[in-house]
Amino acid sequence: MFAVIFLPEFPLQAALRGCAELWAVPVALVDPDRTPVRVCAATATARAQGITPGLTSTQAQARCGAVQIRPRSVERETVAEEAVAQCAFAFSPTIEATAPGCWTLDLRALAALKGADEGALRQWGERLRAALRGLELHAQLGLGLTPNLARHAARWGTPGGPGAGVVGCVHPGVQVVLDSTAWVAALPVTVLEPSPAVASILEMWGVRTVGELRKLGLAAVADRLGLEALGLFAAAEVTSTRPLRPLKPVERYAEAHEFEEPVDTLESVLFLLRRFLDQLVRRLAPTGLVVGGMRLELRLESGDPLVRHLNVPEPTRDADVLFRMWHTHLESVRTDAAVTGLALTVQPGRAVVRQFQLFQAGLRDPSQWQETLGRLEALLGPGRVGTPVRVSGHQRDAFRLERPDFDQPPAPTPPRPALLQPVPWRRLRPAPTAQVDTNGGAPLAVRCAVVAGRLKITLGPWRASGQWWDAGAWAREDWAVETAAGAAARLSLSAAGWQVTDVLD
Amino acid sequence: MGDPVSIQQVRQLLAERLPRSRTGFAVRAPAAVVPTGVRRLDLALGGGLPQGEITELVGAGAGAGSAQVIHAVLRRAAADGRLVALIDGADSLDVDALEVGELARLLWVRCRTVGEALAAADLLLRDRNFPLLILDLQLNPAAEWRRVSGAVWPRFDRLREQNRTTLLVVTPRPTVGGAARRVQVASGRSAPLGVGDAQRSPGEVLADLEFTVLREMSGRGGGEAAATSELAAPLGERWALAG
Numbered sequence: 001m002f003a004v005i006f007l008p009e010f011p012l013q014a015a016l017r018g019c020a021e022l023w024a025v026p027v028a029l030v031d032p033d034r035t036p037v038r039v040c041a042a043t044a045t046a047r048a049q050g051i052t053p054g055l056t057s058t059q060a061q062a063r064c065g066a067v068q069i070r071p072r073s074v075e076r077e078t079v080a081e082e083a084v085a086q087c088a089f090a091f092s093p094t095i096e097a098t099a100p101g102c103w104t105l106d107l108r109a110l111a112a113l114k115g116a117d118e119g120a121l122r123q124w125g126e127r128l129r130a131a132l133r134g135l136e137l138h139a140q141l142g143l144g145l146t147p148n149l150a151r152h153a154a155r156w157g158t159p160g161g162p163g164a165g166v167v168g169c170v171h172p173g174v175q176v177v178l179d180s181t182a183w184v185a186a187l188p189v190t191v192l193e194p195s196p197a198v199a200s201i202l203e204m205w206g207v208r209t210v211g212e213l214r215k216l217g218l219a220a221v222a223d224r225l226g227l228e229a230l231g232l233f234a235a236a237e238v239t240s241t242r243p244l245r246p247l248k249p250v251e252r253y254a255e256a257h258e259f260e261e262p263v264d265t266l267e268s269v270l271f272l273l274r275r276f277l278d279q280l281v282r283r284l285a286p287t288g289l290v291v292g293g294m295r296l297e298l299r300l301e302s303g304d305p306l307v308r309h310l311n312v313p314e315p316t317r318d319a320d321v322l323f324r325m326w327h328t329h330l331e332s333v334r335t336d337a338a339v340t341g342l343a344l345t346v347q348p349g350r351a352v353v354r355q356f357q358l359f360q361a362g363l364r365d366p367s368q369w370q371e372t373l374g375r376l377e378a379l380l381g382p383g384r385v386g387t388p389v390r391v392s393g394h395q396r397d398a399f400r401l402e403r404p405d406f407d408q409p410p411a412p413t414p415p416r417p418a419l420l421q422p423v424p425w426r427r428l429r430p431a432p433t434a435q436v437d438t439n440g441g442a443p444l445a446v447r448c449a450v451v452a453g454r455l456k457i458t459l460g461p462w463r464a465s466g467q468w469w470d471a472g473a474w475a476r477e478d479w480a481v482e483t484a485a486g487a488a489a490r491l492s493l494s495a496a497g498w499q500v501t502d503v504l505d
Numbered sequence: 506m507g508d509p510v511s512i513q514q515v516r517q518l519l520a521e522r523l524p525r526s527r528t529g530f531a532v533r534a535p536a537a538v539v540p541t542g543v544r545r546l547d548l549a550l551g552g553g554l555p556q557g558e559i560t561e562l563v564g565a566g567a568g569a570g571s572a573q574v575i576h577a578v579l580r581r582a583a584a585d586g587r588l589v590a591l592i593d594g595a596d597s598l599d600v601d602a603l604e605v606g607e608l609a610r611l612l613w614v615r616c617r618t619v620g621e622a623l624a625a626a627d628l629l630l631r632d633r634n635f636p637l638l639i640l641d642l643q644l645n646p647a648a649e650w651r652r653v654s655g656a657v658w659p660r661f662d663r664l665r666e667q668n669r670t671t672l673l674v675v676t677p678r679p680t681v682g683g684a685a686r687r688v689q690v691a692s693g694r695s696a697p698l699g700v701g702d703a704q705r706s707p708g709e710v711l712a713d714l715e716f717t718v719l720r721e722m723s724g725r726g727g728g729e730a731a732a733t734s735e736l737a738a739p740l741g742e743r744w745a746l747a748g
Contacts, residue, residue, distance in 0.1 A: 365634055368633065372628050380614070383615075384615045387612060389608065390601070397600065397601060421706055422599075422601065423602070423706070423710055424603075424707065425602070457701075488702070503567065505573075505698065
């Protein structure tokens with residue numbers, strides 16, 4: 001058994017994905033790569049106004065003044081193709097991208113569908129359609145014993161009946177064909193897509209269905225119609241199978257959008273982001289993967305894109321949590337120019353399973369923490385929040401701030417002997433400059449905003465230097481001092497002059 | 506036959522032995538505390554910082570020893586595997602005085618003003634991920650304090666009550682209205698800590714610090730009426746009275 005997913009008007013579906021309201025208004029899709037620009041697809045409302053593929057955009061606007069002209073987007077079609085392939089892969093391990101907007105699934109290896117009756121097959125197909133609807137793609141499904149039969153079933157549906165379209169078929173959404181001979185015989189011959197000349201000949205002959213054509217025999221028809229007859233009979237052949245060209249879906253989860261007009265408000269960006277996140281978590285759901293990181297590219301009118309990365313500390317598929325992270329982060333982002341488009345890519349990952357040490361406590365709510373961290377960074381600026389890590393060397397107060405990772409136990413390091421444990425001081429950052437009276441290099445009195453007065457105790461100097469081999473060379477002379485009033489401080493003499501670097505508290 | 510025992514006594518006994526049984530007698534469980542790593546401070550507070558409450562540590566002037574206490578609390582929290590956030594109002598943490606393992610469990614929020622520190626504390630109290638927060642405002646100048654709204658502390662009190670976060674606020678003068686405990690720290694002699702103290706070990710310096718309980722609020726969170734007592738007796742006198 002094979003299944004075929006067919007997306008009618010695929011370029012139009014890809015272009016209008018996420019804008020469901022546009023299906024109700026006249027919209028014409030034009031191919032910007034062709035000159036002159038011509039309509040390649042149109043919504044039913046636009047078609048009702050006489051807008052058909054092949055018209056130029058000017059002609060389309062002449063027929064309907066309210067028509068919205070949208071450019072065909074290869075990027076959006078690629079994203080839609082990836083989304084369909086990822087969704088289909090969750091239903092069958094063997095899928096083939098047969099044609100644009102058409103995918104074939106091999107169901108022969110699916111134990112659940114072995115010996116399944118029509119009802120079960122239809123139910124399976126409806127599940128697949130529902131999954132695709134979640135991706136805002138409206139598909140027709142066909143199930144048949146061969147790929148070609150399934151393709152016909154997906155494309156044409158049921159021959160005749162009430163509401164049959166121009167071709168003479170109506171599609172129920174999921175078409176299951178078990179009696180292939182009778183079903184194919186009843187199909188209008190037009191489904192074989194003969195050329196207009198051959199179609200008129202067949203009509204003159206009174207051949208209206210595929211069954212009537214096949215009764216004439218391949219040799220007799222080929223004698224009269226030539227090579228095209230071979231193509232028609234090959235298209236009507238539904239009993240032979242063929243190996244599929246297996247497609248491995250790319251593990252790329254991305255959504256992109258270009259605005260009609262540049263936007264300069266956060267709300268528009270957030271609105272789209274929310275929709276993207278909903279889409280992406282739906283795409284991830286069948287795979288069992290979660291979002292481990294995100295990359296947002298804001299395309300700006302000035303040309304240079306603004307790119308932001310966010311790590312998700314507790315990988316999740318909760319769109320609310322992911323959205324809150326972006327909301328918090330973007331509140332502090334300012335761009336030089338208006339935003340013309342955005343692209344969001346998520347890095348899939350496995351859900352984290354943690355095993356803490358017996359007495360180690362982790363974060364209660366890592367997602368909330370990520371949001372708080374974003375707010376703190378927005379409040380204080382970069383380099384003000386994190387876990388301090390000492391930088392090796394002899395420079396005092398040399399550290400860097402790292403993004404906290406409380407889930408990892410700290411690397412075991414031997415503690416300093418008690419005798420070497422220093423008494424903590426209070427660092428003054430930035431260290432205020434001071435006026436210092438000296439005698440033979442030793443400070444006698446100090447005047448600055450933090451500490452002032454004659455010094456009664458002076459210990460030092462302790463000299464240190466480093467990095468003399470590069471541009472970051474430093475050298476200083478430290479003194480521990482105590483004023484007559486009892487205030488203890490550390491003075492440092494360097495190229496910047498005297499500074500009070502610490503006070504004891 | 507032994508002494509007659511009243512039903513009330515039996516219920517009281519049951520309540521003590523089986524605290525979860527419905528005897529109609531409530532037995533007050535020992536209050537949960539967060540040890541500070543400073544023996545004399547723990548004694549003054551009845552075992553440590555009251556869990557889920559605000560404790561104010563008032564550093565009586567420069568060189569009172571508040572930084573020594575903060576570092577001791579950080580060290581003790583790391584030893585207990587507890588996450589701790591230090592909201593550093595004047596960006597004055599001495600990173601060199603802490604071990605690598607102690608820094609690994611620390612979130613350091615480097616603020617420049619009281620306003621930034623209070624906003625950061627508000628965010629972290631709402632976050633609920635850190636069971637222990639230290640808000641160090643000891644070095645912030647008085648001019649900044651004047652701009653602080655009086656509504657801040659009641660808001661913090663509500664947040665810590667919702668999230669059971671233990672908050673230690675270090676201030677230069679009594680400030681925090683909703684603090685369950687207010688303790689003053691001072692060097693154990695008439696003068697502040699001097700350069701001589703810097704040559705000693707941190708443990709020796711801590712052992713000399715004096716703590717005076719200025720305020721004690723009892724009956725928090727138990728549905729009972731809160732009782733506040735402003736105490737001013739030095740620690741030594743209080744323990745002598747208790748003995």
